[in-house]
Amino acid sequence: MRTWSAGSLDLPLRGPDGSGLGVMPRGVPADLSKQRRSVSNNLLRRDSAGVRVTCRASGVLTDTNGAQDLMIGRDGAGPTVAKWEQLNLAPELLRSLTKFGVGPPNKIQQRALPFLLRGADIIAQAPPTQERIAAYVIPAIHVALVHSASARGSAVGPIVVMVSTTVDQATQAQRMIRDLGGPIGVRSALGVGSSTEIGQELRLLAQSMPHILCGTPQKLHALFTAPGGLSGALVRFLVLDEVDQLIARNLHEFIFGIVKLLPPPRSRPLSGGAPPANGLGERRFPSPVPPPVSAPGEGGPASAVSTIERQTALFSNTVPQDVLNLATAIQLREPVRVLVRRDGNVTHADAAQSARGLRQFYLYLALTAGGARGGSGSSSGSMDGPGLGIIGSGRAQAASSAENAQAREWKLDALGDLFEDVEVLQAIVHVGGMSALDTVVYKLASRGLEAFPLHSDMGQNGKLAALNKFRGAGPTPRAHAPRVLVVYDVHLKSPEVAHIPLVINYDLPKAVEEYAHRVAPAIAPPSAVRPGVVVNFVTATGGDVEMLRSIECFYKIKCPEVPMSLREVL
Template sequence: MLCYAINVVQCRVLCDVILLILDIQNDNWMAGSPRDSGPMISKWEQLSLAPDLLRSLSKFGVGPPNKIQQRALPFLLRGADIIAQAPPTQERIAAYVIPAIQIAVTNISVRPPNRGPIVIMVSTTVDQATQAQRMIRDLGGPIGVRSALGVGATTNDLSQELRLLQQNMPHIICGTPQKLHALFTTPGGLVGSEVRFLVLDEVDQLIARNLHEFVFNIVKLLPPPRSRPLGPSTPTPGSTPGTISQSSFTSPFDSPNPGRRFSGLGPSPPAETNGTPQPIERQTALFSNTVPQDVLNLASAIQLREPVRVLVRRDGNVTHADTAQSSRGLRQFYLYLAFTAGGRSDPTAAAPGGGLGIIGSGRGASSAESAQAREWKLDALADLFDDVDVVQAVVHVGGMTALDSVVYKLASRGLEAVPLHGDMNAGTKLAALNKFRGASSMIMRQPAAKVLVVYDVQVKTPEVAHVPLIINYDLPKAVEEYAHRVAPAIASNYSRAGVIVNFVTATGGDVEMLRSIECFYKIKCPEVPMSLRDIV
């Protein structure tokens, strides 16, 4: 029933070889960006921060710089572009909020009134953008830095929002790619020629959700990247190991296939000088949970100049909740599907705008699987449910197209599939959860298993009682998300722990992500047995 993989022995050998290669690549990347890259700091006073900002940090009780701040801030405050890999935390947000406030404070008197923002922060999710704007409001507001939040629906009529922004122009604007794109590209929208600092957060997820086109269009409106060399105090290639020139750095993520790279944007429009001695130039900071090839491709496409590589290891840290998973005996497996894209082109995979931003190794790329491969994956999921006897299950998918396909496929097999996704309003989400928690339909002779098919929503344990089976049809895009997905399967005091099945395909970075999950949570997922009926 589950024989979609190649010979089991061959499959395991293949996986071991792939994981070994990934381990070697990770070691090589660490050799290129040493752990102690860049000057280390232990207190804010060691940085060249404005006195008002230092007082604000002290007033709000901000603790001493942590690992990501110690490594990123010295370079950002000197004007360097960076690519930083670190776990998504409040400390990571502070690592770009603090230099953003510093840049705003320094340039407030230079920027013409109501001309345009000085800093743009692009976050993949509303939550991340909101956290960044609140931090700017708390730290920068008392010292005269105005900020705004650009999230929500991108309606056709943005005139009211733009009018309010232009009446009290923010120095820093935070938002999601779609909304910021609308605010800057709408006729009469915000002006980007005064932007000195661009921040892209959660870049790997931004690419996986196919939002990079919005970023490309925004970047076209901004000043060009730095062209002149940084000051003598700034690290340069050869003087400090943390800074590595793009022309000389060879990353293990680099792809030999140029077709998998992002296309270049071409030269950016020149910025207005407004009488200043030198034209405005853009500094860019990329923060990401992981740094696959596509993140480096995007950095190249938006023309980062000699970016500093900053890496903060997770060091295998496991939170108390994560430890509880292991102690309560979650049974976690992987189902390897040994098929690839097969060479057939996927007409739905083409990106708008003439091919900019081709997704090659990024997770969630629709081009990674052919139509036939996706159909086989759906068949594998449906057959898995034929092999188990459960009352409830949760299936996590990586996109709306996958959600619709899974719901249709399961319904065609007689299962009661309930969709739940992030675009639903609160009432619709509650109705879906109530339907999943309620009794099965009595129209059928036998009660059908209820399957909650989830995309872009965090299903919390109080909302859903103990679930015996959770399937990651598409693996999460960040290892931290895995803990939230499997939480409903954790055993209560007197119940049996649930089963987790992770679908792993030969394309799209699934093997690497599974390896990251195993290392982060200190677990080992064996291959799924031929029959799950005895363990579910």
């Protein structure tokens, strides 16, 4: 039975007079002694990690493996921070926050920052917003300011590494660091895109080594593992954002490769002894090879580097068992789980307000790997090969190459048939991988449509060129053909594309929060004659059905099956 406990961390709280910070001593303080109770008297909540406990009391839930859960209720359980001055931030950073006009800490910042600034490892669950990015950018700048002087003579690598699943998230984080930390001397760099010019990029980084390095898993892995690559011996703070999507896209191997080169985790022993086995999750991660405790630097002895310990922060939209297994594999020590409810998530409001300007359907494709259409039959592999993993099950499903190729061809035919049934000048098709993007572009072009690829590995000039062609700004070989933008891993914003009458999710998103970004261009303005249309392709296997149900529950919508003639609603 789990019970309420103050845990083993000294939690910073507001003092009795409301000003400054008091300290919750180890053990159970007097004002919380009446709230110590057994699990049987609390409200139980079950998630994918097992039974969790929530109640309206404040406290930290200590699990059997030493991990601690800070359960956030509606009344704001846990440490309360109303002002930045209540946190132990570097004075330069406080001045920068004030000068930049950053508002008071919000829910995720109030709960995560006190633990991060005290050196704790955390697993934070919160909606993907700018505030969540700030929740790890601010402590990262603080760490860079505190330790930049000690690393000045041996700057062969960054002090902070931030790994984001998408280019968009990594770019937002680096911009925030540039705005808040740049004026106070914190250098940052962005590592995204292809790795063709890795040698030249490493030479540029060596000329002015950044304190904080942001990027995507593949690119950062290349920067650390290439010949003459960056050293990870000085990294004191590792941030992994969108961890659930990172696992869904099978990018965790890049994380393991990076972690091997970083300093060891905090040496403080676990309060509950050795952690148990790796849970009951679908995917189990072998622990990476323990990183070396010392690494020779160019400007100092190895012993100086050996004292560095790594702090790790995991941020995720959801925290299934796969995320907890990854946390165990990279050796988080006594991680504090900060769980923020989704109450007030703006995507709910946006979806409700725009319901009148958007019609959403699903197109069910009973594609199986058994060589036949219709019925559930045998399991098929991912529509984009083994690289993306399977949503819903966590397991890669076995199917022959010929069967997968046949299923993909039928799905492509369905996409082509759909465009023959409608008359639109512009449409957007979202896919789930680079191979799917190439095949969809080729298939649509063979059907007489103008198809333009857009993906996150493109440079800025390439993206602008694709968007200009899609908007019809330049001459095209078939000027009167419908123009289709095939997108992978890029969030399109309103200034970039106007109202698009048709958006097709050829592959469903890997997380429900991504759905709002995808369908936003289809939302019709009040002056439009007809609402925009979204068509979601749903296959019989691969977790598509579960993902569609999750989207419907999250946004409180109901997607009917696409009508026999889509032309009637477009």
